[in-house]
Amino acid sequence: MENFFKQAWAGLRILLVLTVVCGVLYPMAVWGVSRIPGLHGNAEATDTTLVAVVREGDQYFVPRPSAATLPASGGSNKGELNEDYTKVIAERRTEIAQREGVAEDQVPQDAVTASASGLDPDISQEYAELQVPRVARASGLSVEKVRELVSAGTGGTFTTTVNVTALNRAIDAAR
Numbered sequence: 001m002e003n004f005f006k007q008a009w010a011g012l013r014i015l016l017v018l019t020v021v022c023g024v025l026y027p028m029a030v031w032g033v034s035r036i037p038g039l040h041g042n043a044e045a046t047d048t049t050l051v052a053v054v055r056e057g058d059q060y061f062v063p064r065p066s067a068a069t070l071p072a073s074g075g076s077n078k079g080e081l082n083e084d085y086t087k088v089i090a091e092r093r094t095e096i097a098q099r100e101g102v103a104e105d106q107v108p109q110d111a112v113t114a115s116a117s118g119l120d121p122d123i124s125q126e127y128a129e130l131q132v133p134r135v136a137r138a139s140g141l142s143v144e145k146v147r148e149l150v151s152a153g154t155g156g157t158f159t160t161t162v163n164v165t166a167l168n169r170a171i172d173a174a175r
Helices: 002-034 083-100 125-139 143-152 164-174
Strands: 122-124 161-163
Touching (some): 083 125, 122 125, 143 164
């Protein structure tokens, strides 16, 4: 019985120590590092950087399709050989080609496939460029101005993408 209490006390001490280290000290250290000058601007997340905000109307850029169902997010488990998935991709490609006034083979892959979370705010430069004429026409801005806004909203660490939420805010500000 004495051995049981010894082990229980040791387990409780480990639990308390790890709770303090992992639940208090580590988060405080990460938060403290985020306050270092030069890092602070990248540490605070906003809806501009994290989640695609879909706006209605042709004067706005359209993000990637979403596989999310509220309140959760997540992609589909369907593979590219799944008939339902292939049908959905074909329907999206046709819809986007008609909306943008281009041939179906000009629609980029990211325009028809949902991101893993279903909430990705970034699209490829190709998809953004495809949407420029429609957005310019509907927003009353020149094609050159819309291309400038796309160029200004283009960035990325590993791949070059365009943040749709930030771009749509820029469209509103430019009008």
